[in-house]
Amino acid sequence: MITNEWAVPAYLYLSIISVMLAYIDFTTKRLPNKIVLPAYPVMAGLLLLPAVFDGAWGAYVSALIGSAALFGVYLLLALINPRGMGMGDVKLAGVLGMGLGWFGMDTLLVGTVLGFLIGAAVGVIALVTRKADRHATIPFGPAMIVGAWVGILVGA
Numbered sequence: 001m002i003t004n005e006w007a008v009p010a011y012l013y014l015s016i017i018s019v020m021l022a023y024i025d026f027t028t029k030r031l032p033n034k035i036v037l038p039a040y041p042v043m044a045g046l047l048l049l050p051a052v053f054d055g056a057w058g059a060y061v062s063a064l065i066g067s068a069a070l071f072g073v074y075l076l077l078a079l080i081n082p083r084g085m086g087m088g089d090v091k092l093a094g095v096l097g098m099g100l101g102w103f104g105m106d107t108l109l110v111g112t113v114l115g116f117l118i119g120a121a122v123g124v125i126a127l128v129t130r131k132a133d134r135h136a137t138i139p140f141g142p143a144m145i146v147g148a149w150v151g152i153l154v155g156a
Helices: 005-028 033-054 057-080 087-101 105-128 141-154
Strands: none
Touching: 005 033, 005 087, 005 141, 033 057, 033 087, 057 087, 057 105, 087 105, 087 141, 105 141
């Protein structure tokens, strides 16, 4: 739950691009760089507001660490299995990691795990209902986004 009013613009921005990216990924299986990449400096700048005006430097550092950590984990997964994880997902992970990391590493972990669980559930449902076979690609961005937002709104 967002308790710092200075953080609201960052999460309003994140909510807007989350809806856009979930829709785009669901319909095209792409997470466009023109939306994802600018989100890094925009989120970092907007989260700097509560750090400066309310002294929330610990949360700010946590957000930056969360961004780097989640980007790194997803990059490792993409390098291990390039067909299972796209680079759009890797780049999105860093943005979501910043949003989750603001609330601490417990929230980062919860939001990340929920994203994987939601993605797995969608995959199983698609297989069982024969909407996809085991070779189909299923966009993972929407699951990442929903998991992250549940983590942000519910917390650890």
